[in-house]
Amino acid sequence: MNPNEDEKWQRLLLRSTPAFAGETAPPYGFVTGMLAGLRAEKRQQEELERIGWRALLASLAALVVAAAVTLSVNFRDRGGDFEPGIKTLVQMENIQVS
């Protein structure tokens, strides 16, 4: 291996160094644009949270209604000794149950 190539590479890098230096301050309008972007992001996140809460409350309400209906049906049918299907069969066939 020729060390000349290494040296040439190092010199090339040295020449390019000024062009690789980053900016020290944001360009005009950058910060304003960033803040607007952050605001929009925050709003979107809050909106999503609100939608999430609403969905959670709606599903809880649906659960409560379903539980109430189930319980009320259960209480109404408590008088019989049979399952609903068997009860229908007994009524259809007019079987005497003592």
Next chain:
Amino acid sequence: MEEAIDVDGCLRRWKKGDEAAAEELIRHLFPVISKIVRLHLPRRDDETDLVQEILMKTFAKLHQYKGDAPISHWVSRLALTTCLDRLRAQKIRPEVRRADLTPEESDVFDTAWLTGSSPDASEAIAARDLVDKILSSLSPEDRSLILMVDLEGRSLQEISETMGWSVSKIKMRLFRIRPQLRQMIQKLEERT
């Protein structure tokens, strides 16, 4: 690295919705990100857009920042990962040949030996484009690694913290990249 601003205070204020704190953080982190993006910028990507994207990511992930290292280190890693992801999405170019160089790049290559006055802006840009061309046939990780070592002069330990690699892995990679680089320079010496 010494933090020039009260980062913890800014983070607390930003959590409460204080935009002035966000502005302070943006101004503090901008030079850090800008430096990394310019060094590892994927071809054809807009620099300012990429800096903005990294800053947005930074704010979205601020809750993950534990405060055990300076925020600039944490953000550097995020910036480098984003640049590497972008670079991975691009095709690796075949090895550059002399005929692929612009006249300016060709001049810079031939006069690289000359010492003396520092290069003017156009020479520096031509040299940077040439360095980019030479490195574009390497993998994104190798490209970033060689720039951090040779251009920034960063220690292996620092690179290990930024890239999340062991020092021995970095040494191995460098050992593999060096001959490739020499070969590329040799090819460029051939005028035909």
